[in-house]
Amino acid sequence: MALAPDLATGKNPEGTQNASHVDAPQLQLFVMGLFFIFGGITSLNDVIIPKLKELFTLNYTQAMLVQFCFFTAYAVIGIPGARLVKRIGYMRGAVAGLLAMMVGCLLFIPASQSATYAVFLLALFVLASGVVVVQVVANPLISLLGPARTAAGRLTFAQGFNALGTTLFPFAGSALILGSLAKVTAADLSGPALDAYRTAESFAIVKGYLGLAVVLAIVAGAVWMFRNRLPVEKHDEDASLIGFDLLKRPRFGLGALCIFLYVGAEVSIGSLIVSYLKQAHVMGLDEASAGKLISFYWGGAMIGRFVGSAVLRAVSPGKVLAFNALGAIALILLSTQSVGLVSGYALLAIGLMNSIMFPTIFSLACEKLGSRAADGSGLINVAIFGGAVMPLLTGSVADMSGSLAIALAVPAVCYGVIAGYGWYARRPA
Helix, strand or coil: CCCCCECCCCECCCCCECCCCCCHHHHHHHHHHHHHHHHHHHHCHHHHHHHHHHHCCCCHHHHCHHHHHHHHHHHHHHHHHHHHHHHHCHHHHHHHHHHHHHHHHHCHHHHHHHCCHHHHHHHHHHHHHHHHHHHHHHHHHHHCCCCHHHHHHHHHHHHHHHHHHHHHHHHHHHHHCHHHCCCCCHHHCCHHHHHHHHHHHHHHHHHHHHHHHHHHHHHHHHHHHCCCCCCCCCCCCCHHHCCHHHHHCHHHHHHHHHHHHHHHHHHHHHHHHHHHHHCCCCCCCCHHHHHHCHHHHHHHHHHHHHHHHHHHHHCCHHHHHHHHHHHHHHHHHHHHCCCHHHHHHHHHCHHHHHCCHHHHHHHHHCCCCHHHHHHHHHHHHHHCCHHHHHHHHHHHHHHHHCCHHHHCHHHHHHHHHHHHHHHHCCCCC
């Protein structure tokens, strides 16, 4: 089995210099830029969910189809994305992903013109397909940028830039998208008047995503210029082994399950923040004001990742993971059993607990995969499909129970399983 090169030094494990070389700081900047972009775009779902819910008079289950279609792309594209990256390399794979994201953004134009919910969902699926490919590139690449023992801290630091994107994008998106909600609502209209209202109001979504399409085209062009600057890449050539056989390894298989549950829990909470904070017994905010507070949720994740990158160098990653998962459960209990600002900010503080979970689970699960790093990353990306399933389940519980507080029991159970995995994987593989 071929060994992966050390991208930080430009040398193969045998000590020989690679055919080409790029400075590690340049490579780190490139990867962190990718984390920033796909993190920010993903977090915009939390903003457009209340917008589409109002425009198309949806219940919680129907509104969560936004996350279902977006994260279903991880299940569909994860393994093909890993094959693509193994075939054309990390940099060209990043370009392919960025261009797919651009196409998804442009599809919001026909979605707005038709004022059809299904077309919006299609645009989100295409956009997410590109995000998947970019993420297949970014996760293993940052893990290979230094010693294996510090991979969790390094990936957590890079995820901090992901969280920076998820913090900034919702704030700007709320002002642009939710701030345009008219005083009249879709529930008050019918026929041609309703169609005209949906077309006019959905144009606010289009403006935001058109700007993103321009940025993505520029970034893709910049990455293409540096497509040959990476060290020689080593990948396992047996495409038939992508991912599935790795599930036989308990550490990896359980880690993939926890990625499924973690993303599901994180997305479920993020998707409900606006509706939760609008409740009279919580904070009683309007859509735009509640949408801006989503930045506190993702901002907590950003701060936690930068701090956590240092903590994980000194403390067992598994123990830190277990501690944070139990902290998330405690905050859910505090939020659902209190009212007012305490209830609202306790929910938002869960972002701080989420901070180190994805990179830590990823690093623990993929420890010592070597040349199968792309394989493991592809399967981990399939596990992100939890972001499609768990929010839909959470929305269904909210509809059936009539209570968002009861629905939060779904992510609480997810965090319980993650805490158990952290304790199980507290020792090195």
